[in-house]
Amino acid sequence: MKYLALGAATFLIAQTAPPSAAYAETPELTVYTYDSFVAEWGPGPQIEAAFEETCGCDLKFVGMGDGAALLARLKLEGARSEADVVLGLDTSLIAAAKDTGLFTETQVSADYALPIEWTDSTFAPYDWGYFAFVHNTDLTPPATFKALAASDLKIVIQDPRSSTPGLGLLMWVKDAYGDEAESIWAGLADNIVTVTKGWSEAYGLFLEGEADMVLSYTTSPAYHIIAEEDDSKAAAVFDEGHYMQIEVAGRLAGSDQPELAADFLNFMVSDAAQSILxxxxxxxxxxxxxxxxxxxxxxxxxxxxxxxxxxxxVPAIRDEALEEWLAALSR
Incomplete structure (x- = not known):
């Protein structure tokens, strides 16, 4: 909380003013999210400054690893959680998040520009993309998972138990190959240099030259093009198609700032926030x-x-796919 400083003048006012005036508080909104969102180069600092200009509040972002780790932390805390809003889950985690019973309706209405119609009333989308393997442009990438498995290319991926991209890859392979998914993973096992907890670690290893390709997004090269004026990165296009990620935010039923939480969710789909992302x-x-x-x-x-x-x-498919993934990588 931010408290009014107590100086001599404030002390004198306190003698005649009601306690609520003397000890006025700035309302605080706590938002759990993933680490890269709150990084100095991420959207967090700009979103915080823009929202605080309109809310008369103190917006507090708390980084919790990656998206899947974020949900795990929330489950651990349960109704005791200090979070008012959770930002950074995706469609693969929505069912599990609802099962916690911790979320309430979003009260958000927006003219979404998503590839699908959005009908969920508990979570509000704020951005989206396609998972893809990013590589340097001097490499000729494979065009299928089978071709990747047959190659000697080294890849870095994320753990589906802690990372939304990792879970997205799990669902991508399972959706594309069904009963063949375990054999695809068996073929890919030799290509995997390491499995990281989150996206930031994996992408960092790729940039350091530890792998030929990294699981990321088709939009990742935009960073290098726009921020670095570097067009040496590209996303490989796979014939199987690409799995979509829609990132969402939701408010907790136990929040002591329900109106402020609702205001923040509506802010996240406003032009001010959407132009930042x-x-x-x-x-x-x-x-x-x-x-x-x-x-x-x-x-x-x-x-x-x-x-x-x-x-x-997703939950039933995820459990089967995770068992296949673990079995293939443990051989």
Missing amino acids: PTTNWMYPAVMPSGGLPEGFEALVKPEKARLVDSAL
Whole structure:
């Protein structure tokens, strides 16, 4: 909390003013999110400054690793959680998040620019993208998972138990190959240099030259193009299509700032926030900003086929896919 400083003048006022005036508090909104969102180069600092200009509040972001780790932390804390809002889950985690019973309806209405119709009333999308393997442009990438498995290319991926990209890859392979998924993972096992807890660690290893390709997004090269004026990174296009990620935010039923939490969710789909996200979170905005997409996004590859498993079906598919993944990588 931010408290009014007590100086001599304030002390005198306190003698005659009601306690609520003497000890006025700035309301605080606590938002749990993933680490890269709150990094100095992420959207967190700009989102915080922009929202605080309008809310008369103190917005406090708390980084919790990656998206799946975020949900695990929330489950551990339960109703005792200090979070008012959770930002950074995705469609693969929506069903599990609802099962906690900790969330309430969003009260958000927006003109979404998503590839699918959004009907969920508990979570509000704020950005989206396609998972892809990013590589240097001097490499000729494979065009299928089978071709990747047959190659000697080294890749870095994220753990599906702690990372939303890792879970997205698990669902991507399972959705594309069904009963063949375990054999695909068996083939890929030799290509995997390491499995990291989150996206930041994996992408850092790729940039350090520890792998030929890294699991990331089709939008990741936009960072290098726009922020670094470097067009040496590209996303490989796979014939199986690409799995979609829609990132969402939701408010907790136990929040002691329910109106402020609702205001924040509506702010996240406003033009002010949506115009920040493309060049800080490096994803497509959920609502098209008035200025459109930044220059550089037109150079990104666009998958011809999008894959997305219905969020209600994910838990059962995830359990089977995770067992296959663990079995293949432990051999």
